[in-house]
Amino acid sequence: MTYIVPIAALIPVHGLVQLGSNTSRSYVQRDNIDWKIVRLFLFGSIFGALAGPMLVVQLPSSILKALLGLFILAVIWAKLPKIENPSPIFVSLGGLITTFATMFVGATGPLVAVFLSRVFSEHRKMVATHGMTMTVQHLLKVSAFIFAGFAFWEWVPLILLIVVSGFFGTKAGSTILNKMPEQKLKLGFKIVMTLVALDLLRAWFL
Amino acid sequence: MESVLSFLPEGLTVLSACLLIIASFFTSALTASVGVGGGLLILP
Numbered sequence: 001m002t003y004i005v006p007i008a009a010l011i012p013v014h015g016l017v018q019l020g021s022n023t024s025r026s027y028v029q030r031d032n033i034d035w036k037i038v039r040l041f042l043f044g045s046i047f048g049a050l051a052g053p054m055l056v057v058q059l060p061s062s063i064l065k066a067l068l069g070l071f072i073l074a075v076i077w078a079k080l081p082k083i084e085n086p087s088p089i090f091v092s093l094g095g096l097i098t099t100f101a102t103m104f105v106g107a108t109g110p111l112v113a114v115f116l117s118r119v120f121s122e123h124r125k126m127v128a129t130h131g132m133t134m135t136v137q138h139l140l141k142v143s144a145f146i147f148a149g150f151a152f153w154e155w156v157p158l159i160l161l162i163v164v165s166g167f168f169g170t171k172a173g174s175t176i177l178n179k180m181p182e183q184k185l186k187l188g189f190k191i192v193m194t195l196v197a198l199d200l201l202r203a204w205f206l
Numbered sequence: 207m208e209s210v211l212s213f214l215p216e217g218l219t220v221l222s223a224c225l226l227i228i229a230s231f232f233t234s235a236l237t238a239s240v241g242v243g244g245g246l247l248i249l250p
Contacts, residue, residue, distance in 0.1 A: 001249050004222040009215070018245050021234045028238070113242040127241035157213040158223055165227045166234035173238025185239070192236070192243040199246070 012145040013155055019138040020163030024170040025131035029177075032128035037119065040088050041112075041133050044095025049140070051096070052103035062203040064105045069200030075114050076193045082121050091119070099137070108137060110196045113189075123185040124177060 005013050026033065083090065094115045102108040113130050120126035146152065152159075177185065214223055229248050237244030 001226065004218065004226060006217065014245075014249055017230065017248070021230070021237065021244065024234065025238050107246070109237075109242050109245050117241075123241070127238070130241055131237075154215045158215065158218070158226070161223075161227050162230040166230040169231035169234030170238040172231075173235035173240075176235070176239040180239070188240045189242070192240045196243065196246060 009150075009155065012142070012150045012152065013159065015138055015141045015145065016152060016155070016159050017162050017166070019135065019142050020159065021166040021170065022131050022134040022138055024163070024167040025174075026128070026135050028167075028170050028174045029124070029128035029131060032124045033132050034120070034125055034129045035132075037091055037116075037129050038132045038136075040091035041095035042136055044092030044097075045099040045133075045137065047092075048096040048099030048101075049103070052100050061105065062206070065107070065200045066204035068101070068105050068107060068111065069197040069204075072110060072114050072193055072197040072200070075118065076190055076197070080118065083118050084121065086119050094119075095133075105200075107196070107200060109134060110193060112137075114193065117189065117193075123182055123189065127177060 001010060001014055098108070098111045098115055102111055105111070109130075112133055113126070116126045116130050116133075120129065142152075180188075211220065214220070226248075233244035233248040235244075236247065
């Protein structure tokens with residue numbers, strides 16, 4: 001997208017495409033969404049979003065990204081116990097902290113995924129619930145861009161085609177999700193998260 | 207071709223639009239199965 005979409009439109013257009021993609025995922029996988037976790041997580045997210053602008057983080061974004069990369073690697077590969085039946089406060093705090101952190105680092109998807117991976121022992125529930133939290137976060141993001149005056153109308157026909165294509169991709173991916181054994185899904189998650197973490201660490205060296 | 211271009215934002219070619227549409231299929235499939243990665247993969 002960076003090579004195709006003009007830089008001024010990149011983040012708003014990417015946000016709208018992600019809103020479409022995550023809405024598709026939430027719809028296709030709706031039976032596996034844990035709505036209690038979604039509500040508690042988003043409750044905490046509101047406070048994280050409000051706290052972000054009030055605090056100034058002095059560290060450069062490359063160091064913050066590298067720290068996030070190290071954190072993801074530690075959580076994904078350390079033999080940490082699952083947090084079964086987490087308390088409402090724990091889930092809301094997770095929403096608060098991840099939303100707050102992504103305001104400075106970005107990478108909202110991986111950061112929320114790493115948190116939810118500790119909460120859910122079943123991969124399918126984690127993926128579906130993650131999709132719903134991402135839908136709401138991107139809805140807020142797109143609303144902010146509309147409020148700020150970004151003219152999406154010029155992009156609407158192309159974004160619609162991208163979202164329709166993404167819907168069929170989501171259907172294909174969900175079929176894989178439902179057919180693959182849990183262990184292989186978890187291994188795939190670990191591999192992709194490791195690649196994401198290494199990409200974040202790369203920012204330190206560039 | 208001109209009628210197709212009229213639906214695209216200024217400066218975008220039909221080829222680049224097609225690339226984004228195709229990429230969206232695969233990145234969405236990745237996210238729907240693994241749970242993460244598609245959003246980051248379509249960005250660079």
